[in-house]
Amino acid sequence: MRLLKKPGLLVSAIFLLLVLLAVAVPSLFATHSPLEGVAAEKMLPPSAEHWFGTDHLGRDVYSRVVYGARLSVAAAALAVLIGVSVGAVVGLVAGAVGGKIDFAIMRVVDVFIAVPGILLALIVVASLGFGPWSVAVGVALGAAGSFARVMRSQVLRVRNEEYVEAAGALGVRRGTILLSHVLPNASRPVISMAALELGTAILSVSALSFLGFGPQPPTPEWGSLVASGREFVATAPWLSILPGVVIVAVVLAVNRVAQQLGASK
Amino acid sequence: MTQRPLDAPAAGESVDDILQVSGLQVEYHSAGETFPAVRGVSFSIPRGKIVAIVGESGSGKSTISQSLIRRLSTGGSITSGSIVFDGINLTQLSEKKLRRIRGARIGFVPQDPSNSLNPLMKIGEQIAESLRLHEKSSASAAAVRAVEILREVGIPDASARAGQYPHQLSGGMRQRVLIGMAWACNPDLVIADEPTSALDVTVQRQVLDRMERLASERGTAVLLVTHDLAVAADRADEILVMQQGLIVEQGHAKEVLENPTHSYTQRLVAAAPGLNSARLQAQLLPFGSSGPLGSSLFAGRPISVETSFEGIEKIPVPGLAPVLEVRKLVKTFALRTPGAPASVLTAVNNVSFAVQRGQTLSIVGESGSGKTTTARIAARIASADSGTVLFDGEDVTTLQGEKLRQLRRRIQVVYQNPFGSLDPRMTLERIITEPLRAFKLGDRKRQAEAAKELLECVQLSPDLINRRPGQLSGGQRQRVAIARALALGPEMMVLDEPVSALDVSVQEQILQLLVNLQAQFNLSYLFISHDLGVIRQVSDEIVVMRFGDVIEAGPAAQILKSPTQAYTRELLESIPGQLQGQS
Numbered sequence: 001m002r003l004l005k006k007p008g009l010l011v012s013a014i015f016l017l018l019v020l021l022a023v024a025v026p027s028l029f030a031t032h033s034p035l036e037g038v039a040a041e042k043m044l045p046p047s048a049e050h051w052f053g054t055d056h057l058g059r060d061v062y063s064r065v066v067y068g069a070r071l072s073v074a075a076a077a078l079a080v081l082i083g084v085s086v087g088a089v090v091g092l093v094a095g096a097v098g099g100k101i102d103f104a105i106m107r108v109v110d111v112f113i114a115v116p117g118i119l120l121a122l123i124v125v126a127s128l129g130f131g132p133w134s135v136a137v138g139v140a141l142g143a144a145g146s147f148a149r150v151m152r153s154q155v156l157r158v159r160n161e162e163y164v165e166a167a168g169a170l171g172v173r174r175g176t177i178l179l180s181h182v183l184p185n186a187s188r189p190v191i192s193m194a195a196l197e198l199g200t201a202i203l204s205v206s207a208l209s210f211l212g213f214g215p216q217p218p219t220p221e222w223g224s225l226v227a228s229g230r231e232f233v234a235t236a237p238w239l240s241i242l243p244g245v246v247i248v249a250v251v252l253a254v255n256r257v258a259q260q261l262g263a264s265k
Numbered sequence: 266m267t268q269r270p271l272d273a274p275a276a277g278e279s280v281d282d283i284l285q286v287s288g289l290q291v292e293y294h295s296a297g298e299t300f301p302a303v304r305g306v307s308f309s310i311p312r313g314k315i316v317a318i319v320g321e322s323g324s325g326k327s328t329i330s331q332s333l334i335r336r337l338s339t340g341g342s343i344t345s346g347s348i349v350f351d352g353i354n355l356t357q358l359s360e361k362k363l364r365r366i367r368g369a370r371i372g373f374v375p376q377d378p379s380n381s382l383n384p385l386m387k388i389g390e391q392i393a394e395s396l397r398l399h400e401k402s403s404a405s406a407a408a409v410r411a412v413e414i415l416r417e418v419g420i421p422d423a424s425a426r427a428g429q430y431p432h433q434l435s436g437g438m439r440q441r442v443l444i445g446m447a448w449a450c451n452p453d454l455v456i457a458d459e460p461t462s463a464l465d466v467t468v469q470r471q472v473l474d475r476m477e478r479l480a481s482e483r484g485t486a487v488l489l490v491t492h493d494l495a496v497a498a499d500r501a502d503e504i505l506v507m508q509q510g511l512i513v514e515q516g517h518a519k520e521v522l523e524n525p526t527h528s529y530t531q532r533l534v535a536a537a538p539g540l541n542s543a544r545l546q547a548q549l550l551p552f553g554s555s556g557p558l559g560s561s562l563f564a565g566r567p568i569s570v571e572t573s574f575e576g577i578e579k580i581p582v583p584g585l586a587p588v589l590e591v592r593k594l595v596k597t598f599a600l601r602t603p604g605a606p607a608s609v610l611t612a613v614n615n616v617s618f619a620v621q622r623g624q625t626l627s628i629v630g631e632s633g634s635g636k637t638t639t640a641r642i643a644a645r646i647a648s649a650d651s652g653t654v655l656f657d658g659e660d661v662t663t664l665q666g667e668k669l670r671q672l673r674r675r676i677q678v679v680y681q682n683p684f685g686s687l688d689p690r691m692t693l694e695r696i697i698t699e700p701l702r703a704f705k706l707g708d709r710k711r712q713a714e715a716a717k718e719l720l721e722c723v724q725l726s727p728d729l730i731n732r733r734p735g736q737l738s739g740g741q742r743q744r745v746a747i748a749r750a751l752a753l754g755p756e757m758m759v760l761d762e763p764v765s766a767l768d769v770s771v772q773e774q775i776l777q778l779l780v781n782l783q784a785q786f787n788l789s790y791l792f793i794s795h796d797l798g799v800i801r802q803v804s805d806e807i808v809v810m811r812f813g814d815v816i817e818a819g820p821a822a823q824i825l826k827s828p829t830q831a832y833t834r835e836l837l838e839s840i841p842g843q844l845q846g847q848s
Contacts (some may be wrong), residue, residue, distance in 0.1 A: 161685065162682060162686045163685060163688045163689075165646065166678065166680055166686040167688075167699065169645070169678040170673060170677065170678075170703060170749065170753075171674060171704060171753070172699060172703040173670070173703065176703065180690050180699075215739050235809065
């Protein structure tokens with residue numbers, strides 16, 4: 001009922017559900033094989049038969065986008081998961097221990113935040129080797145710094161709450177207080193932030209794949225789909241534009257839903 | 266609803282009434298829901314009289330005061346009824362015309378003096394602003410008059426103070442400035458919404474005295490909104506008692522207080538700390554005979570949880586030795602003010618006292634007296650610069666680590682703010698069993714049983730066990746905090762202002778509960794409060810503190826009946842509810 005008053009949110013949520021379904025069972029949505037093309041049908045513009053047209057090998061681009069969702073979304077989700085976990089632990093330790101250790105940790109975090117995330121990811125991928133999972137780790141490390149900073153500030157806030165002191169006065173051990181009171185109460189803003197970060201991560205993963213650091217052909221992935229259409233932009237612009245539109249739509253939808261999640265809390 | 270004849274003939278069209286409110290209804294809308302805050306209220310305020318609206322939080326009293334000048338908070342609207350001020354219906358007046366009445370003919374004294382003054386403007390200028398606006402005074406005349414007004418409300422060295430900013434004034438002075446502003450344009454009516462609840466008791470009295478004098482000198486009518494029946498009793502000619510958006514009783518102050526007819530008013534009168542003087546006696550608990558108490562967890566002894574869990578501590582033999590003793594405590598804080606040389610604030614200066622087993626020792630003092638710091642040192646939450654803390658004859662001043670943790674089993678703390686001291690994410694069961702888990706007492710099932718029994722112990726329904734603190738009222742939360750403190754079967758509880766965040770009638774219930782539990786479990790209390798009215802209901806011994814020093818100490822009866830120090834007498838005289846008896 002209340003969702004109906006926010007049509008943007010409703011559309012975003014439905015779209016995301018469809019994308020998630022495509023990640024789980026791509027065959028539900030795909031109209032053709034993502035890997036095998038028909039040579040006679042190459043470079044066809046969008047039509048009823050091939051919604052997004054076909055590429056230079058006669059493969060259906062729409063089906064490749066559907067199958068590509070799995071790698072793109074999974075790599076982005078993994079990136080956020082790693083980023084949040086690492087950032088939360090670092091922030092928790094820094095905030096809880098305090099003093100010189102806090103100072104040392106946070107200066108390292110400052111360095112991570114100072115370097116642009118995409119550059120950091122490039123460095124990581126270059127040293128770990130190409131592929132979707134090293135892209136995920138790279139993006140994760142780029143995001144972990146800001147998660148650590150937010151977590152630390154939340155820990156500092158919660159640590160001064162009266163119920164934390166009260167728990168100490170009850171005789172609860174410090175470690176237990178940290179895990180049972182400080183962590184749950186500090187993690188809420190970090191989790192809202194993680195949802196927002198997912199959109200950015202999808203974009204970063206696609207960007208790195210576009211640059212050729214992601215999965216190698218013929219595996220479909222959003223960023224590499226855009227990249228492979230690049231050579232034909234003049235003659236077959238749909239090859240790059242339509243996958244690009246899908247990426248933009250997914251990122252916008254994620255941001256809209258994440259914004260709502262953050263607001264409702 | 267009980268109606269009584271008022272001073273004015275037939276409350277309604279009397280020309281003697283400056284304000285007539287009839288059938289007023291106010292609603293708040295939020296997230297598609299409508300909440301009626303005021304449900305049809307009629308009253309009138311005679312010229313030059315003080316009328317008090319008394320009620321607890323949520324009764325709608327502040328909503329009335331805001332709707333009179335059409336300053337409701339977001340989502341609030343007047344849905345029906347009329348407000349007639351000196352023949353003008355304020356509900357229908359244009360905003361532009363209303364602005365000329367606000368400030369000029371109706372003054373407003375807000376609740377919180379710290380947020381109601383512009384921090385970037387000198388206080389003299391703030392008063393002058395309203396004079397220039399409403400009285401069309403010239404700038405120089407307004408400035409002169411502003412200083413005069415400050416002098417009238419009793420601000421010493423008024424001309425110098427006029428050039429100061431709000432943060433350079435104490436809370437009491439700021440509230441006096443606001444009172445001066447309310448009266449600046451000689452209004453016919455002043456609405457004072459909880460004007461003194463943020464102030465210390467002695468300051469509260471001075472501020473109220475000042476207000477009363479202004480009202481009688483200028484013939485201003487005052488609508489005094491307060492949760493404190495005793496304040497209303499002292500100051501008001503007429504009292505309206507509100508409950509859940511309705512006036513349940515109204516009449517002459519004296520009559521309402523001496524002979525309340527509505528059951529709610531009777532409860533309020535019985536609960537007002539200022540109007541009762543005796544120490545509360547332990548009552549037989551209604552569940553004492555049939556309840557599960559005494560069956561498993563508590564055998565009516567304080568340490569029974571430990572014994573039933575085969576704990577490690579033995580039951581100490583009750584003797585003459587005090588359970589807690591502090592000797593010559595000193596605590597200083599370094600004050601760093603930018604631009605000024607570093608100075609040292611002595612928060613606690615050479616404080617000694619002893620709490621006898623099974624008794625209550627109270628520390629009373631105003632803000633800045635060092636009473637809370639002393640209690641925190643005694644409970645070993647904060648540490649002292651020097652001095653000794655003895656618990657059960659043992660020196661615990663420097664206990665650390667596991668030994669200190671074991672001491673927590675025997676001495677527990679209940680905090681002032683029940684909204685802050687409970688983790689909002691935990692259920693009551695997890696909150697209450699937390700200390701049991703911390704000391705690994707009993708298994709999960711046993712702990713869950715204990716939680717239910719502890720809830721009954723503090724007279725809460727065990728059905729609440731899966732609720733979270735956000736779903737409880739302030740009084741219920743404080744009961745949960747007490748239940749949690751009881752869980753380990755401590756010998757001693759440090760109660761830091763345990764009732765000052767609660768409504769008056771709830772205060773009374775919590776104090777009675779504490780007295781009952783003390784008798785039942787032979788608990789010793791160190792009780793901290795700024796309110797002598799509360800303290801005399803629970804104390805065996807009293808320590809009076811001021812600016813870190815102990816001013817006076819001794820048995821409660823002696824301190825209350827024949828105080829030797831002027832400051833103690835002043836504190837005693839400041840308890841509201843006494844003027845009524847004298848007049």
